Amino acid sequence: xxxxxxxxxERAVELVQQAYADGRLNPAELERRLELALTAASSQELAxxxxxxxxxxxxxxxxxxxxxxxGDWQVPRRLRIDxxxxxxxxxxxxxxxxxxxxxxxxxxxxxxxVIILPAGASANVDGVRTEWGxxxxxxxxxxxxxxxxxxxxxxxxxxxxxxxxxxx
Numbered sequence: 001x002x003x004x005x006x007x008x009x010e011r012a013v014e015l016v017q018q019a020y021a022d023g024r025l026n027p028a029e030l031e032r033r034l035e036l037a038l039t040a041a042s043s044q045e046l047a048x049x050x051x052x053x054x055x056x057x058x059x060x061x062x063x064x065x066x067x068x069x070x071g072d073w074q075v076p077r078r079l080r081i082d083x084x085x086x087x088x089x090x091x092x093x094x095x096x097x098x099x100x101x102x103x104x105x106x107x108x109x110x111x112x113x114v115i116i117l118p119a120g121a122s123a124n125v126d127g128v129r130t131e132w133g134x135x136x137x138x139x140x141x142x143x144x145x146x147x148x149x150x151x152x153x154x155x156x157x158x159x160x161x162x163x164x165x166x167x168x
Contacts, residue, residue, distance in 0.1 A: 004046050007127075012037040015050045018077075024053070062086040072096065080105040081113075088113035092121070093166035097148055106154035106161065113156075115163045120147045123163050127153030130161075138164040 016037055020030040033049050040046040058076040060067050062083045069075075070091040077099050081088055088108065093116050106113055112133070117123060122140040133156040143149035152163070 015053045019053045078103045082107045086111045091116040101149045103151045108159040110158045112160040117165045123150040125152045130156040133159045135161045
């Protein structure tokens with residue numbers, strides 16, 4: 001039997017809460033599913049709790065090119081970027097972000113990433129693992145009331161990640 005990891009359990013709880021916020025679940029179903037998610041003993045039990053809920057991950061990828069999003073673009077609640085050798089630049093400063101929190105997962109073997117946050121936004125990079133690369137975050141680390149909070153996770157064996165707030 002596969003045990004449940006803390007990130008998997010947290011993700012299931014987030015999906016259930018988001019489904020409730022989106023009007024897909026009533027209060028009784030929210031309570032029932034949260035209890036199941038928090039007490040699941042195996043990954044199979046946990047998967048059954050969220051099997052019918054949408055997992056709204058937008059996936060972008062590149063082998064050797066660039067992944068760039070700048071200007072006026074719609075930011076998804078969850079974004080995953082996979083890149084072997086390329087570079088990533090996400091400029092959120094002028095983007096449309098209808099969420100208080102977004103999750104960005106980066107899997108970059110040799111490339112690097114720059115994420116520019118809107119003024120006043122915060123970022124948590126505690127979930128980023130690097131071997132020979134580095135992580136520099138100049139944004140606040142704790143969420144601020146009414147501000148955007150970006151939770152960044154991923155792996156950078158040889159890459160670098162830089163996060164800063166917009167200068168405008």
